Amino acid sequence: MHKRKQRIADAVIFVVLLVGGLTMLVPFLWMIATSFKEPGSLFDLPIQLWPHHLHWENYKRVLTAVPFGRWYLNSLIIALGLTFLNLTSGAMAGYAFARFRWKGKDAMFLLSLITLMIPAHVLIIPLFVILSKIGWIDTYYALILPGLFDAFAIFLMRQNFISLPRELEEAALIDGATPWQIYWKVALPLAAPALATLGTFTFLAGWNSFLWPLVATNSITMRPITVGLAVFNTQFSTEWTVLMAGLSLATIPPIIVFLAAQKYFIRGLTLGSLKG
Amino acid sequence: MKRWTLALGALALVLGMGLGMARTTKVVVAGWGGEQEIAMYNELFKKFNATHPNIKAEFMHIPAKDYWTKITAMFAAGKAPDLFFTNNINFPALASKRVAQPLEPFIKKDNYDTGIFYKGILDAFKYDGKLMALPRDISNLVVYYNRDMLKAAGLPDPDPNWTWDDFLRYAKALTKEENGKRTQWGVSFYTFFLFWEPWVWSNGGRWYTPDHTKFTLNQPAATEGLQFYVDLRWKYHVAPTPEESADRSAYSMFLGGKTAFIVDGRWRVPSLKKKAKFDWDIIPFPKGKAGSIVDIDGSGWAMSSQSRHKDAAWEVLKFLAGPEGSLAFTKGGLIIPAIGFDPMHADATNAILKAFFQPPPPRHQQYFLTVNKTAIPTETFERWSEVQNLINKALSPVWQGKEDVKSALDKVAPQVQKILDEVQAERKK
Numbered sequence: 001m002h003k004r005k006q007r008i009a010d011a012v013i014f015v016v017l018l019v020g021g022l023t024m025l026v027p028f029l030w031m032i033a034t035s036f037k038e039p040g041s042l043f044d045l046p047i048q049l050w051p052h053h054l055h056w057e058n059y060k061r062v063l064t065a066v067p068f069g070r071w072y073l074n075s076l077i078i079a080l081g082l083t084f085l086n087l088t089s090g091a092m093a094g095y096a097f098a099r100f101r102w103k104g105k106d107a108m109f110l111l112s113l114i115t116l117m118i119p120a121h122v123l124i125i126p127l128f129v130i131l132s133k134i135g136w137i138d139t140y141y142a143l144i145l146p147g148l149f150d151a152f153a154i155f156l157m158r159q160n161f162i163s164l165p166r167e168l169e170e171a172a173l174i175d176g177a178t179p180w181q182i183y184w185k186v187a188l189p190l191a192a193p194a195l196a197t198l199g200t201f202t203f204l205a206g207w208n209s210f211l212w213p214l215v216a217t218n219s220i221t222m223r224p225i226t227v228g229l230a231v232f233n234t235q236f237s238t239e240w241t242v243l244m245a246g247l248s249l250a251t252i253p254p255i256i257v258f259l260a261a262q263k264y265f266i267r268g269l270t271l272g273s274l275k276g
Numbered sequence: 277m278k279r280w281t282l283a284l285g286a287l288a289l290v291l292g293m294g295l296g297m298a299r300t301t302k303v304v305v306a307g308w309g310g311e312q313e314i315a316m317y318n319e320l321f322k323k324f325n326a327t328h329p330n331i332k333a334e335f336m337h338i339p340a341k342d343y344w345t346k347i348t349a350m351f352a353a354g355k356a357p358d359l360f361f362t363n364n365i366n367f368p369a370l371a372s373k374r375v376a377q378p379l380e381p382f383i384k385k386d387n388y389d390t391g392i393f394y395k396g397i398l399d400a401f402k403y404d405g406k407l408m409a410l411p412r413d414i415s416n417l418v419v420y421y422n423r424d425m426l427k428a429a430g431l432p433d434p435d436p437n438w439t440w441d442d443f444l445r446y447a448k449a450l451t452k453e454e455n456g457k458r459t460q461w462g463v464s465f466y467t468f469f470l471f472w473e474p475w476v477w478s479n480g481g482r483w484y485t486p487d488h489t490k491f492t493l494n495q496p497a498a499t500e501g502l503q504f505y506v507d508l509r510w511k512y513h514v515a516p517t518p519e520e521s522a523d524r525s526a527y528s529m530f531l532g533g534k535t536a537f538i539v540d541g542r543w544r545v546p547s548l549k550k551k552a553k554f555d556w557d558i559i560p561f562p563k564g565k566a567g568s569i570v571d572i573d574g575s576g577w578a579m580s581s582q583s584r585h586k587d588a589a590w591e592v593l594k595f596l597a598g599p600e601g602s603l604a605f606t607k608g609g610l611i612i613p614a615i616g617f618d619p620m621h622a623d624a625t626n627a628i629l630k631a632f633f634q635p636p637p638p639r640h641q642q643y644f645l646t647v648n649k650t651a652i653p654t655e656t657f658e659r660w661s662e663v664q665n666l667i668n669k670a671l672s673p674v675w676q677g678k679e680d681v682k683s684a685l686d687k688v689a690p691q692v693q694k695i696l697d698e699v700q701a702e703r704k705k
Binding site: 065066121124125128129132133137210211214215218219220227230231232233234237239 | 308309310311313314336337338339340341342345346348349350352353355
């Protein structure tokens with residue numbers, strides 16, 4: 001009886017997950033199918049789900065007509081740079097907020113949280129004004145450094161460090177470790193799941209960013225893929241097939257990052273459930 | 277003595293070269309566009325730079341999406357491009373921020389003839405009575421028709437001087453019903469303002485008085501014209517209702533042979549040439565009480581008030597908007613050139629026209645140019661986008677056949693009038 005109930009529950013979960021998974025997958029497959037369609041045939045009726053012939057010329061065009069390789073590299077530099085800086089600053093600040101006692105700590109933490117409520121669009125123009133005064137517009141500095149500190153990263157890491165058992169760090173302290181050693185050798189390794197989560201978020205955000213890179217770059221060669229590909233979407237027409245070919249190639253790094261970080265996600269989740 | 281002069285001469289030469297090099301001024305031109313347009317700009321500037329050794333023109337591409345965010349940020353930072361591409365719809369809001377340089381001083385200095393451009397599009401780029409940009413291209417509306425459907429109904433090609441009554445007569449004859457269900461309609465139906473403005477204007481109506489002091493879209497001349505358009509759908513049933521068109525767009529119904537007419541722009545030509553399975557052509561918009569008046573909107577280049585090299589920027593601007601630039605962009609097949617005819621450069625302007633007239637269809641493509649004589653620009657002003665939103669919202673029940681034009685516009689009139697009053701007060705400051 002109990003077993004049968006379990007089996008029904010499993011079946012329901014399976015169906016729900018299947019439907020959810022398919023809903024996620026269909027737009028993705030549609031993108032790949034479109035990237036292989038003949039240019040201009042996209043809106044033909046009846047709708048072609050999968051092209052009869054694979055049209056590789058969309059890929060050829062996106063790789064040759066525009067500096068696609070350079071855009072790809074720029075996107076990688078931006079996303080990886082942002083991820084590295086955010087993990088470093090987020091973990092250090094988060095640890096300081098979680099473990100050290102100092103004057104004005106709570107006020108500072110609150111202040112950093114408040115920045116989360118400022119919409120990014122409001123910051124664009126002042127940021128542009130400041131960076132163009134320093135002369136950083138159209139450089140990697142402008143693309144990466146404004147994201148150096150992120151309140152969300154600090155918040156996430158702080159909560160994570162607070163939830164870690166204090167005993168481990170106290171043991172290290174008794175053994176004569178310096179605060180830096182405790183942070184680096186004890187706390188940080190324990191925070192690996194949180195770092196993986198934060199890293200994935202940051203990488204995706206950096207990889208997908210559009211508005212700021214558009215505003216912060218002047219030359220075509222400094223653009224990331226997101227902004228670069230916009231050239232196929234013009235006043236008069238959108239070259240969907242070429243655009244989708246570019247986007248299909250652009251989804252590869254986020255997938256790799258997700259797969260690499262996946263085992264940490266799962267470990268992080270199970271750790272929590274065991275404790276609970 | 278001789279050696280001394282030689283040395284002096286050499287020194288002067290070196291200095292002169294140095295000064296000559298220092299005099300090269302960079303002119304940055306910002307614009308949107310696809311890779312084809314980027315290539316056109318680069319090629320044009322190569323030509324320009326070769327003939328103007330003291331100026332280096334450079335194109336800065338900004339994707340159309342968020343183009344204005346970037347331009348605004350650049351102005352805020354005092355780093356605006358010397359020239360920037362703009363359309364006339366966004367233009368007044370921008371010009372009211374004093375970011376554009378009035379062109380009159382340059383026009384006067386050069387005795388530049390702006391008469392080469394269609395008057396309507398020049399009007400569109402005036403702010404406070406001053407010309408602020410030179411136009412590149414225009415878009416306007418004509419009536420596309422499915423000649424096969426006309427023939428099947430025993431109708432001849434419409435006369436270019438046809439009237440609203442003729443239009444209705446044709447549309448009725450072209451609407452078909454089978455078993456109490458309509459299967460074919462006279463005309464496709466758009467609800468976007470660009471497409472219904474001609475019905476207002478051709479009936480003698482306007483959105484407001486020319487100085488934007490008083491809202492007039494709810495006056496009889498305007499409402500009667502617009503009501504005629506709405507009646508095509510709800511009274512005469514010669515245009516499909518939302519239910520009848522289901523999820524088909526106005527254009528796809530014309531392309532699919534479900535409607536015989538569509539009032540639309542030049543941008544449909546490439547697609548129709550490629551996909552239409554019937555004989556099609558164009559004809560001017562039919563005449564109402566006040567004539568046949570369609571929109572003439574478009575884009576062009578404005579000079580930034582922050583430019584540090586305005587004289588050089590003016591040279592680049594003249595080149596881009598002039599015969600050579602116009603020919604290059606027209607050749608691309610995407611635009612209707614803003615240059616009508618330049619008697620001083622007859623050959624050059626003839627070349628532009630030749631580039632514009634590509635192999636038919638449409639057989640009568642000259643109408644894309646002739647309608648410009650009476651066309652007027654969309655009546656935009658500083659707070660146009662707010663007014664557009666208000667009117668859109670007010671007209672939404674009208675498109676559904678639930679309210680008549682007059683009462684819908686009367687209701688929204690006070691709100692629009694308030695915006696106009698605020699704009700007047702703002703301008704006086």
